[in-house]
Amino acid sequence: MSPSRSPPKNPVLKTREPTVPPGLRSRAALRLTAAACEGRLELQRCRACSAFQYPPREACTQCLSTRLEWTECDGVGELISETILHHSNEPYFRERVPLRVGLVRLDVGVTIVAHVDGACAPAPARIRLAAHLDKSGQAALVAHPPEGPTDMTTSQTHRDMTCDPRGRKILVTDGKSETGEALVKAFIAAGADKVWAGVAEPWKDATAIDKLAQLEGVTTVPLDVTDARSVEALSGLIGGKVDILVNNAEFHRHKPVGARGVETARAEMDVNYLGLLRLIESFGPALKFRAADGPNGACAWVNILSVYALSALPSQATFTASKAAAFAASQALRADMMGVGIRVMNVFPGPIDDAWNQTVPPPKLAPSALAAAVVASLKAGVEDVYPGDVAQDILARWRESAKVLERELADQ
Amino acid sequence: MSPVSASYNGVVVVAPVTIPYRRYAQHDAHWFLAKAVAGLRDAAGLATDDIDGLAVSSFTLFPDTAVGLTQHLGLTPRFLEHVPMGGASAVVQLRRAARAVQAGDASIVACVAGDTNRVDSFRQNLANFSRFARDAVYPVGAGGPNASFALLTAYYMRVYGAKAADFGKLCVAQRDNAQTYPYALIRKPLTLDEYLTARLVADPLRLFDCVMPCAGAEGFLVMREQDARGRGLPFARILGSIERHNAYPEDPIQMRGGWAMDRDDLYAQAGVGPADMDFLQAYDDYPVITVMQLEDLGFCPKGEGADFVRRNSFTAKGSLPLNTSGGQLSAGQAGAAGGHLGMVEAIRQLTRQTLSAPIPDARIGLVSGFGMINYDRGICTGAAILAASEA
């Protein structure tokens, strides 16, 4: 069943209130979620005897060692038994029965109670288990066919784990920037129902704006994220229709500290940080209200940040500071949106191959590659995206030692 | 094989008490447990202070435990057990109490279990049942026993060729038994056809496969044989008992319980075998677990449970009388008292104090308990062989 655009809304009907699956987890179990946020399945493993185990524990069931680590797992195993639940005591699942649930035995020797993808053959069947995020923002383990997830739309529960742009209405801020244009095109190609491209200064770059507006399904709208009235005005027009908001607006200069850069810093903060706050104030409430509005309801908020939000790049001190500020705000936004099941997805690219990074040596991330990563990540339903080689490299080094990375970035 | 446990000679069980079940209740668990303790006192003609030992099982007593209950009820026992083992609690209470009485740590132990059932309490209990349930079952929508037993039943049917009608036969037989038991919440006669066509709850489980949670309590007393005789109380003897927790953790899915590990010890203690049993009171919140007990307690080989079901009638006057007060599937599941239902019924049968139809000449019977689906399987198992006083 392929989701299509939703019928016009009946104004007399009550908007359904969002429910989310149970989100309470032990501290150990949150490690499963942490990996799922990046689309990985990790399981607990004993350092002493190498045994895998599940559910997460404080000690090894084989040898009682407390030296446990989290290891990536391919999820290959067998669906050994399954059921279709026709009843649930939990409101979220009550709205979604019948529900296919199974008992999976992974080849690494653990038994897992999991959601079962409708594409899986009946038990007994070979499967591949993957970790997704459910509407509560926690890891949800799903058994897929051996070739992996093919279609996450076989049930509403699975569709809830993704934020597929197909059939959805999407607002992209600063739509006429190089990344903005790439995002708009990628969403149209991915089957979005409608894309609004926010344009800050409609009198500039008239050709670029015209080109955008001529794309099928795209409407340009006036939006200046540095102007609260502009943001509020647009929210009044389309706030109740946006399913996915992509904040792509960015002000980017290369300034170290101590280089008479306070005005630049102020401008960067005004777009990159305060702009996000203005969007949250105007669009946040409407998005939350529509979190359960039909199968294609509001589902995601995407922030294009920078991998240097994790650790500052001294040569672009003020820019990376504004991205770090936006990152902090996004985490607060996520905590708020989690209660209704809206996913806040943060994208942490390395240098983008655009006009502002002209002098930065390669490798750089093409705007189209950034856009492709955003679409793929929405479909996969992950929460943190590090697209491209530089982002992956910085992330790995940051995980290894944030302090070593700080020293290494000092002379870049 | 592990060494055979010491005998329970000189210790007996008396005073089967049931606090009538109801679907929902406004009272707290404390109310039902108070009724049970008072019921035991009155049934045995005791003064409250004569009860110097207490064993308690309850899910809805929270935030209290057996400790809080002593002050709540004004009891001052010198032996106190909180047994949070769900459907295995009755057997475990019996074992703890019997050893305490044997050792002189208590003279008369009241073993009680009970729960209330508020409109929303079942869901609340499920959500907080265990850490593994909270982390790894409840979030998948598979919280509660329906999903767990559906997965076990589907697997058992596929691997051993059991049919829905085999499970249905057990449910129908138990419903027949419930006809004469006044406290059974569901006594409407059940036909196999009604069983097979009832609405699906969790494939392959249909409505009459699933236990109905309710409020209520059960209790019995454990004391020295000489004290029971002195007070003129009809009693049953304990011929043997076992318990086991987290058996066979390496099995990918639960197809056997701890009974299989310990049944040789059980029968060696009692000096009898499964063929000598005049009845079986099995834990029966879902019929698949009854079939598993038939196999693991040695009534038939593993995998032949369905065939055994086809060959027996399970009614009070038929072959291998099973759950003669209707079992939980007809009486209801009063929370942690689920396993006490069979224990109390066994004592009634062996002391000729039945409320349900008496089993002709019942002399020796087996009571089995199963509890706590902590994650993907039941953790606690137990069983006891009881005998009539003259046996």
Ligand SMILES: [Zn+2]
């Ligand atoms: Zn180990």
